[in-house]
Amino acid sequence: MTPLLSVQGITKRYGAHIGCADVSFDLYPGEVMGIVGESGSGKSTLLNCMAGHLRPDAGSVVFDTRGHGPRDTVTMSEPERRMLGRTDWAFVHQHARDGLRMGVSAGGNVGERLMAVGARHYGDIRDKAVDWLERVEIDASRVDDRPTTFSGGMQQRLQIARNLVTGPRLVFMDEPTGGLDVSVQARLLDLLRGLVRDMGLSAIIVTHDLAVVRLLADRLMVMKDGHVVENGLTDQVLDDPQHAYTQLLVSSVLQV
Amino acid sequence: MTPSSEYNFAYLDEQTKRMIRRAILKGLAIPGYQVPFASREMPMPYGWGTGGVQVSAAVLTPDDRFKVIDQGADDTTNAVSIRTFFERTAGVAITTATTEATVIQTRHRIPEVPLTEGQILVYQVPIPEPLRFLEPRESETRKMHSLEEYGLMHVKLYEDISRHGHIATSYAYPVTVEARYVMDPSPIPKFDNPKLGDCPAIQLFGAGREQRIYALPPYTQVVSLDFEDHPFEASKADHPCGLCGAEDSYLDEVIVDDAGGRMFVCSDTDYCEGRQAAGHRGKDAA
Numbered sequence: 001m002t003p004l005l006s007v008q009g010i011t012k013r014y015g016a017h018i019g020c021a022d023v024s025f026d027l028y029p030g031e032v033m034g035i036v037g038e039s040g041s042g043k044s045t046l047l048n049c050m051a052g053h054l055r056p057d058a059g060s061v062v063f064d065t066r067g068h069g070p071r072d073t074v075t076m077s078e079p080e081r082r083m084l085g086r087t088d089w090a091f092v093h094q095h096a097r098d099g100l101r102m103g104v105s106a107g108g109n110v111g112e113r114l115m116a117v118g119a120r121h122y123g124d125i126r127d128k129a130v131d132w133l134e135r136v137e138i139d140a141s142r143v144d145d146r147p148t149t150f151s152g153g154m155q156q157r158l159q160i161a162r163n164l165v166t167g168p169r170l171v172f173m174d175e176p177t178g179g180l181d182v183s184v185q186a187r188l189l190d191l192l193r194g195l196v197r198d199m200g201l202s203a204i205i206v207t208h209d210l211a212v213v214r215l216l217a218d219r220l221m222v223m224k225d226g227h228v229v230e231n232g233l234t235d236q237v238l239d240d241p242q243h244a245y246t247q248l249l250v251s252s253v254l255q256v
Numbered sequence: 257m258t259p260s261s262e263y264n265f266a267y268l269d270e271q272t273k274r275m276i277r278r279a280i281l282k283g284l285a286i287p288g289y290q291v292p293f294a295s296r297e298m299p300m301p302y303g304w305g306t307g308g309v310q311v312s313a314a315v316l317t318p319d320d321r322f323k324v325i326d327q328g329a330d331d332t333t334n335a336v337s338i339r340t341f342f343e344r345t346a347g348v349a350i351t352t353a354t355t356e357a358t359v360i361q362t363r364h365r366i367p368e369v370p371l372t373e374g375q376i377l378v379y380q381v382p383i384p385e386p387l388r389f390l391e392p393r394e395s396e397t398r399k400m401h402s403l404e405e406y407g408l409m410h411v412k413l414y415e416d417i418s419r420h421g422h423i424a425t426s427y428a429y430p431v432t433v434e435a436r437y438v439m440d441p442s443p444i445p446k447f448d449n450p451k452l453g454d455c456p457a458i459q460l461f462g463a464g465r466e467q468r469i470y471a472l473p474p475y476t477q478v479v480s481l482d483f484e485d486h487p488f489e490a491s492k493a494d495h496p497c498g499l500c501g502a503e504d505s506y507l508d509e510v511i512v513d514d515a516g517g518r519m520f521v522c523s524d525t526d527y528c529e530g531r532q533a534a535g536h537r538g539k540d541a542a
Contacts, residue, residue, distance in 0.1 A: 079403045086407075101390075101411070107418055108411050115414065116407025122417055122483040144418050 002064050004029045004170060004202050005050070010059035012045050018226040019045035023059070025221065025231065029169070032196060032203045034217030034234060036210060036249065042226040043206040044174060050204065051091050051172045052081045063088075063170070086116050090163035094175040096155035099162070100147045106133060106158055107143040113166045132161040136191060153184035157191065164195060171196075171203040177212055189215050210253055214238060222246045266313040266346040272296055276314035276469070280460055283471035288433030289401075290384050295467040299341075304334060305363060306464025308380035309341070312361045315376055315460070316342065321349045323357035328365040328506070328523030335363075354526050364427070366448040368505045368527040371457035373474065379442040381463035384470060386430045386440040406438045409481055417486055426491065432479045439470060439478075446480065447492045447506045453478030495520040498540030500531035 003026035012019035020042035027033050035043050048054040050061050052073055060072045066088065073081055085091070093099035100109050110129040111119070119125050130140045136157040138150075147155050156176065163171065176192065177185040193216055196203055205216055213220055213234055221231040222243065230243040241247045264270065272294075279293035298306040316322065322342055326335040330352040338361060343350050351357050354367040361378040371377060387397045390408045400406070409430050416424045429446035431453075433439050441452055442461060452459065452472065459472040472478065482488040493507040498519035505527055507520040519540045522528035532541070 082403060082405065104411055104415055105418055108415050111414055112407060112411050115410040116405065120410070120484050122414065123485050125414065126418070 001028060002070060003027055003062075004031075004064050005204075006060075006062040006070070007050060008060045008062070010046060010049050010056045010061065012042075012049050012054060012056045018042070020049070020223070020226045023221075023223075023228055025228075027170075027202055027204065029202055030200050031219065032201075032205065032217045034213030034220045035204065035206045035223060036208060036213055036220065037223035038208060038249075041223040043208075043223055045226075046223070047172055047174055047204065047206045051089065052085060053091075066169075086113050087166055088169050090166075090168040090171045092156075092159055092163055092171060092173040092176050094178045096147070096152070096159045099159040100155060102146065102148050105144045105146055106138065106150070109147065109158060109162045110165050113162065117166060128165060132165050133158075135195070136161040137187075151184075153180055153188060156180060156188060160192070160195070164199070164201075167199070169202060171201055173203060173205045173207075175207050175209075176205065177207070177209060185212075192216060210238065210250065222249065263345045265318070266316045266342065266348075267298075268296065268310065268313045272310075273314045276310055279469040280311065280314060280471060283460070283469050284458070284473045286437075287472055287476050288437030288439040288470060290468040290470045292467055293469050295464045298464065300337075302465040303382060305338060305361070305380035307462030307466075307469070308361050308363070308378050308464075309338060309462075310464060311378045311460050311462035311469060312338075312342065312359060313346075315378070316346050316348055316359055318346070318348065320358045321351050321356055322346075323351050323354065323360045323526075324362075325360065325365060325367065325524070325526075326363045327508070328367075329525045331525060352526050353530075354524075364443050364445075365506070365523060366444060366451045368502075368522070368524045369530075370451075371455055373456040375457040377455075377457050377459045379444075379459065379461045381440070381442040381461045381466075381468070383428075384440055384461065384463040384466050384468040386428075386438050401437060404436070406432075409438055410483070413481060413483065413486075417483070423482065423486055423488070429488075430481050432481060433472065434477050435479075438481070441478075445492070445506055446488075447490045449478075449480045449488070450490050452476075493520050496538060497522045497528060497531075498538045500528045500536045500541070501538040502528070502531055502536070 005027040008024050010023045011021050023046055037043050049056040061074050062070045063073050064070050107129040110132050111125040114125050130143055133140055138154055147158055177188055217234045220234040220237045222229050224245045230246045238250055241250050279291045283291045298309055324335040324339040326332040339350050342348055354369040359376045363380045385397055391397050413423050427445050428440055428443045429449055431439055431441055454475055456474050461470045480488040496503045499521050502522055505522045508523045510519050512519055
């Protein structure tokens with residue numbers, strides 16, 4: 001089986017400082033990979049390198065494209081990479097404001113990706129937008145409201161709808177539940193889990209919340225100081241941590 | 257009026273005109289592409305047509321016959337002062353007749369009388385970037401143009417329909433040029449959009465403050481953006497002209513008293529006067 005995404009030796013330095021160093025892994029179709037670690041451990045740098053937002057200093061990110069098979073996205077041309085970014089890839093930002101157009105209605109936000117890949121029938125675009133709002137549990141009557149009138153949890157769900165409307169195969173998520181209260185978090189996680197299973201999505205989730213990876217991720221990578229210190233199946237890593245840092249991380253979760 | 261000898265021909269120095277002509281030629285070579293140019297300070301405020309004036313200055317020759325219109329009219333302050341400016345600094349012949357003019361500088365309208373080969377239409381442009389209000393970063397809009405990523409333009413039209421039930425953008429209506437660049441046609445009413453395409457005249461667009469020049473060579477394909485189920489429609493007030501009775505021209509609504517009285521008149525004064533001289537009369541004609 002060809003991996004959907006094959007990351008080899010990704011390294012990114014900020015001057016003398018290491019962002020992330022020599023990270024390699026394979027992600028197979030339908031698999032959800034979690035990346036955990038403390039602030040500054042290089043999780044977001046790694047995610048941005050993989051999603052094409054940052055150019056890594058070394059390494060390759062080979063994606064199994066629909067048309068041309070495995071291609072290295074680091075060396076492919078920018079138009080191709082941006083095309084991937086709005087078709088086969090999706091990026092869910094931590095702050096919904098970064099991923100949404102706040103001055104554009106919810107329907108317009110969801111429809112943007114459709115129009116970006118050539119949809120030119122207003123009725124169809126709108127039907128799809130309404131359908132997706134319902135799938136992320138936003139009432140269809142809010143389709144013409146701006147995201148500024150939405151609550152934080154709704155904005156995050158809208159961002160997810162906007163990203164998934166073109167049927168991507170790989171979703172990058174940067175702390176998708178950060179900044180939401182726990183009950184909203186739980187519902188969002190439930191929704192994400194349903195969508196990932198139903199659509200057969202592969203996802204890479206960066207978070208510092210171990211509960212999120214426990215619920216969503218099949219595999220887990222633990223990062224510290226830019227290096228991967230441990231990886232394996234989620235339950236295995238969380239229940240039987242081997243590396244001292246992972247042990248610290250797992251034991252520092254508050255038990256209620 | 258005798259031309260002043262204090263100025264170089266058409267006010268600008270030759271090197272500046274040369275620089276502007278280079279930008280114009282590049283613009284003509286890549287229809288719809290915004291060419292940056294080193295816009296000069298002009299003896300008028302930004303927003304009054306500094307871009308158009310510089311383009312006019314660069315294309316005028318002593319043999320030209322110059323016409324200026326502002327919202328279609330030859331007799332408004334802006335039109336009169338720009339016309340006088342070139343009369344004084346270039347000594348060119350002036351006219352108000354569209355058919356006689358070789359260079360026409362315009363703000364917000366295309367003349368009703370079809371333009372012909374050999375004529376140049378110069379537009380004054382306030383904001384040349386059609387994506388500006390959707391994407392504030394210049395670096396990003398340039399990239400979007402170069403990669404032909406124009407989905408965002410349709411988001412604007414989508415918002416129009418979702419809010420108003422139809423495409424409510426009525427001026428500065430975005431167009432695609434030769435199936436490549438999306439272009440802002442300057443704030444002309446969308447009634448004029450169909451005249452942009454397949455036009456025998458050269459159309460030049462100058463934005464002074466934003467330092468951009470773009471162009472449509474003769475007989476360029478220009479298509480207004482729309483949706484399949486909400487096609488583009490060139491709209492105008494549904495009345496005949498009150499003075500000349502024309503039913504095919506773009507109309508201004510004029511309030512005539514304090515009791516809600518109004519009349520609709522051609523915004524193109526030359527067209528309206530020409531029709532009146534030919535004996536056409538509207539219902540409000542004295």
